[in-house]
Amino acid sequence: MCGVLAMLGCGAVNQALYDGLTIVQHRGQDAAGIMTSDGDRVYLRKDNGLARDVFHTRHMLQLKGYMGLGHVRYPTAGSDSRAEAQPFYVNSPFGIALGHNGNLTNAATLRDELFRQDLRQLNTSSDSEILLNIFAHELRKVVGGTRLRAAPEDIFNAVSGVFTRCNGAYAAVVMVLGVGILAFRDRCGIRPLVYGSRQTRGRRRAHMFASESVVMDVLGYDLVGDVRPGEAVLVDLNGKVHRRICARQPKYSPCIFEYVYLARPDSIIDGIAVHRTHMNMGASLATQVKQRWPRHDIDVIIAVPDTSRAAAVEMGRVLKLPYREGFIKNRYIGRTFIMPGQAQRKQSVRQKLNPIGSEFHGKNVLLVDDSIVRGTTSRKIIQLAREAGARKVYFASASPPVRYPNVYGIDMPSSSELVAHNRSIEEIAQELGADRLFYQQLEALEEAVGSCNRAIPEFDTSCFSGRYVTGDISETYLQQVDNERNDGAREKSTDELDLSEVTNISAKYA
Numbered sequence: 001m002c003g004v005l006a007m008l009g010c011g012a013v014n015q016a017l018y019d020g021l022t023i024v025q026h027r028g029q030d031a032a033g034i035m036t037s038d039g040d041r042v043y044l045r046k047d048n049g050l051a052r053d054v055f056h057t058r059h060m061l062q063l064k065g066y067m068g069l070g071h072v073r074y075p076t077a078g079s080d081s082r083a084e085a086q087p088f089y090v091n092s093p094f095g096i097a098l099g100h101n102g103n104l105t106n107a108a109t110l111r112d113e114l115f116r117q118d119l120r121q122l123n124t125s126s127d128s129e130i131l132l133n134i135f136a137h138e139l140r141k142v143v144g145g146t147r148l149r150a151a152p153e154d155i156f157n158a159v160s161g162v163f164t165r166c167n168g169a170y171a172a173v174v175m176v177l178g179v180g181i182l183a184f185r186d187r188c189g190i191r192p193l194v195y196g197s198r199q200t201r202g203r204r205r206a207h208m209f210a211s212e213s214v215v216m217d218v219l220g221y222d223l224v225g226d227v228r229p230g231e232a233v234l235v236d237l238n239g240k241v242h243r244r245i246c247a248r249q250p251k252y253s254p255c256i257f258e259y260v261y262l263a264r265p266d267s268i269i270d271g272i273a274v275h276r277t278h279m280n281m282g283a284s285l286a287t288q289v290k291q292r293w294p295r296h297d298i299d300v301i302i303a304v305p306d307t308s309r310a311a312a313v314e315m316g317r318v319l320k321l322p323y324r325e326g327f328i329k330n331r332y333i334g335r336t337f338i339m340p341g342q343a344q345r346k347q348s349v350r351q352k353l354n355p356i357g358s359e360f361h362g363k364n365v366l367l368v369d370d371s372i373v374r375g376t377t378s379r380k381i382i383q384l385a386r387e388a389g390a391r392k393v394y395f396a397s398a399s400p401p402v403r404y405p406n407v408y409g410i411d412m413p414s415s416s417e418l419v420a421h422n423r424s425i426e427e428i429a430q431e432l433g434a435d436r437l438f439y440q441q442l443e444a445l446e447e448a449v450g451s452c453n454r455a456i457p458e459f460d461t462s463c464f465s466g467r468y469v470t471g472d473i474s475e476t477y478l479q480q481v482d483n484e485r486n487d488g489a490r491e492k493s494t495d496e497l498d499l500s501e502v503t504n505i506s507a508k509y510a
Contacts, residue, residue, distance in 0.1 A: 003027035005070035006173035028072035036068035095177035102169035169408035189229030196221035280448035282314030302326035361389030375419030
């Protein structure tokens, strides 16, 4: 889970890129980066931390140019150094920068091919650098060694080469000096990528690509639509838009966890309003509670802020129960399920939420959350409710049990660290300390999201079902993922490259 941006405007884009990163900050709180270009040079600033901490006035003044990329990253296994903050850049065959959201499932093979066959050297362990170098190599093959410019046809042929070689999930934005900005999405459309434009004071339009449509709303862009699975969209330096399906046999299979947890409720992704899906999840979960427990003794419904609020309110409406705000959230604490280290997660939960005692004292409370991953957060929240005086604490998850790792760019923990892995619902409830536990049914979740856009035939539900839509995930690969993602592996130190100031990279062209 990362956030990507690309812009081509009629003036300086540095401020708009920064503003855009703050809007998608929820998609990555570990590192941030911006690269811009004025046509002759590129200017880079990236570092660990939130966007507000990475970019200061002195950096913004140096990020010159009318086109650029932005990226926010969240912690992933093996990608916690400043050197692995994005965007990445190469200067051959042209000046090319890339920001990427997703995960290449054949990264190890591609890394070996790049070194042995393509004769390209990698500087990090990031699969995003692999994706950049694959694209650069494919473009080099298309344009040869003498051409100083690439035509749209060349760009699309290079992207076709990327689709042929790269497996997994990737929503990528690319800046090619002398050409324009490019966006492409894997053949299943697993990770989101939207496109928008707006009329400027002159006749030309400014163009933007982003992970979520909310960026378009806030920055005043018109949402044109989504980059389709297997599609590449190029906006050249004249503002002309070129689109082409470059992958063979694309299919629409977006990640359903985007709607459960990752995306902002005010976003529209693949034609689906995220807030509406949350309401649908709450309604279907309430129906399940009525069917399974018609004579319940629930007194009040309380959401675990913030993403579960719409589902909890809808549950209250269907069950004809009062909804109350029971927790006050410290908004300066990051999202806990993606924090490395169990001790850090436990400490953060207590700092993040504080109960309002009067809403719990002497009541049978149904707590509603969007999902349960490790169970660390849920267990602590249930404990907080009891300490606040709740008589009984029931818990409901708006999504099904997370039993399998996600291999498409959401760095969920290893299988052994998932609280639902190899446990029954009753065993999970006991592990969490809940008096009763309700999970959304997978079929109900698919209907809650799919009913908002019937044109999407299926979703990637791999973390719930263990079915991986790309069809290339073996048990050996899952074991490797498990070894890389456990908390012991995460705590290993990674060498860091100092990128504390803006990098000014010469990239002049005739």
